[in-house]
Amino acid sequence: MSAHLTTNQLEAFWLPFTPNTEFKRNPRILARAEGMYYFDQDGRRVLDGAAGLWCANAGHCRKPIADAIAKAAATLDFAPTFQFGHPAAFEAAARIAALAPGDLNHVFFTNSGSESTDTAVKIAVAWHRARGEATRTMIIGRERAYHGVGMAGISAGGIGNNRKWFGSLGFRADHLSATYNRAEQAFTNGQPEWGAHLADELEKIIALHDASAIAAVIVEPMAGSTGVLPPPKGYLEKLRAITAKHGILLIFDEVITGFGRLGAAFAAERFGVTPDLLTFAKGVTSGAAPMGGVLVDKRIYEQFMTGPDHAIDMFHGYTYSGHPLAAAAACATLDLYRDEGLFERAKELEVYFGEAAHSLKGKPGVADIRNIGLAAAIDLDPIAGAPGKRGFEVMKHLFFERDLMLRVAGDTLAFSPPLIVEKAHIDEMFGKLGEALAA
Numbered sequence: 001m002s003a004h005l006t007t008n009q010l011e012a013f014w015l016p017f018t019p020n021t022e023f024k025r026n027p028r029i030l031a032r033a034e035g036m037y038y039f040d041q042d043g044r045r046v047l048d049g050a051a052g053l054w055c056a057n058a059g060h061c062r063k064p065i066a067d068a069i070a071k072a073a074a075t076l077d078f079a080p081t082f083q084f085g086h087p088a089a090f091e092a093a094a095r096i097a098a099l100a101p102g103d104l105n106h107v108f109f110t111n112s113g114s115e116s117t118d119t120a121v122k123i124a125v126a127w128h129r130a131r132g133e134a135t136r137t138m139i140i141g142r143e144r145a146y147h148g149v150g151m152a153g154i155s156a157g158g159i160g161n162n163r164k165w166f167g168s169l170g171f172r173a174d175h176l177s178a179t180y181n182r183a184e185q186a187f188t189n190g191q192p193e194w195g196a197h198l199a200d201e202l203e204k205i206i207a208l209h210d211a212s213a214i215a216a217v218i219v220e221p222m223a224g225s226t227g228v229l230p231p232p233k234g235y236l237e238k239l240r241a242i243t244a245k246h247g248i249l250l251i252f253d254e255v256i257t258g259f260g261r262l263g264a265a266f267a268a269e270r271f272g273v274t275p276d277l278l279t280f281a282k283g284v285t286s287g288a289a290p291m292g293g294v295l296v297d298k299r300i301y302e303q304f305m306t307g308p309d310h311a312i313d314m315f316h317g318y319t320y321s322g323h324p325l326a327a328a329a330a331c332a333t334l335d336l337y338r339d340e341g342l343f344e345r346a347k348e349l350e351v352y353f354g355e356a357a358h359s360l361k362g363k364p365g366v367a368d369i370r371n372i373g374l375a376a377a378i379d380l381d382p383i384a385g386a387p388g389k390r391g392f393e394v395m396k397h398l399f400f401e402r403d404l405m406l407r408v409a410g411d412t413l414a415f416s417p418p419l420i421v422e423k424a425h426i427d428e429m430f431g432k433l434g435e436a437l438a439a
């Protein structure tokens with residue numbers, strides 16, 4: 001590859017979730033990574049405040065992960081997992097299941113968070129059918145939710161632009177209200193006191209459609225992509241109780257919260273609420289290879305295991321489910337999380353990180369700050385008539401002028417550094433944003 005990509009070389013790739021024309025005028029190219037940093041094509045070092053895209057929880061280009069992938073590529077490049085299997089996929093599944101709470105003992109592998117949502121919803125619908133309740137096909141999501149871009153994800157999701165462009169495709173769905181209310185919750189450090197009652201809306205939704213129509217409720221235990229919305233105290237507990245009462249499955253989307261982001265292997269553990277199905281991706285390989293999956297409760301799995309020996313139990317799967325390179329990356333990543341105590345590290349740093357985030361209160365344009373674990377979001381006041389413009393401009397300024405990469409969603413900036421982050425990096429990140437806002 002040449003040192004610099006030319007305008008022509010940028011043309012073919014249609015970047016996802018990106019204003020492509022603007023990007024290609026002034027591209028943000030990440031050419032190399034190491035630990036807490038990216039490097040651009042000139043070798044300029046950029047602090048990664050976003051773990052790439054909520055992925056690189058163990059930091060970038062960790063040698064044990066790179067070595068495991070290289071070894072797998074040279075030993076078993078590909079093996080099907082339809083009717084066959086290979087050792088690393090079984091090992092990865094067992095180790096992920098061992099980290100999960102309750103009876104979430106089985107793993108269905110996918111390649112992404114979006115596929116994990118589709119898979120979890122399909123398992124939920126098929127499980128009800130297998131038990132003689134074939135009318136349970138609806139899913140209940142939540143406003144502002146992000147569950148990826150597959151059909152189940154955009155149906156259950158609650159971000160307008162991800163749905164409205166695609167007409168009426170997808171699963172039949174209804175939505176709970178978002179748990180955020182600035183008047184009640186502004187500048188909360190951790191879980192808000194206000195908002196548990198919003199889970200009671202589920203009773204109304206059930207009364208409207210009838211429990212016999214509803215397969216599952218899916219929520220992110222902490223809504224991430226929409227801008228870090230920690231669950232109000234008591235909210236998830238209520239969802240658990242109401243779903244159990246009505247025979248509805250509860251799915252936690254832990255694509256962001258899984259693998260240490262909230263100081264525990266899964267948010268389910270941190271909040272003490274165990275769902276029936278739990279989706280993951282991103283951190284499972286620290287982003288080094290595409291992998292996702294669904295953790296499935298024992299009783300759900302066993303329902304599918306009752307057919308004759310020659311009959312497939314679940315008509316679902318991906319060519320790359322449990323791919324050897326991804327499975328090897330997952331095992332090496334889990335070793336690092338364990339050996340370096342990275343989930344515990346996230347927990348220990350939470351208070352420091354939260355205080356650093358809240359030190360920006362009062363800076364020009366800061367409308368709200370929220371945080372939990374090693375995730376924080378800063379809402380900026382929008383520019384009148386141009387929602388999202390201020391956030392976009394600040395993100396670019398930080399990248400080009402202050403060597404800091406953050407994630408932006410509208411006018412919200414999100415911090416989710418690798419879990420190897422040091423206190424000095426935390427000071428640097430929030431310090432740079434503070435300086436940028438003051439300027």
Ligand SMILES: Cc1ncc(COP(=O)(O)O)c(C=O)c1O
Pocket residue numbers: 054111112113114115117146147148149220224225253254255256281282
């Ligand atoms: C909670 C959640 N679910 C699902 C997804 C989709 O994951 P992917 O982009 O790997 O399909 C994301 C991505 O950010 C996510 O945050």
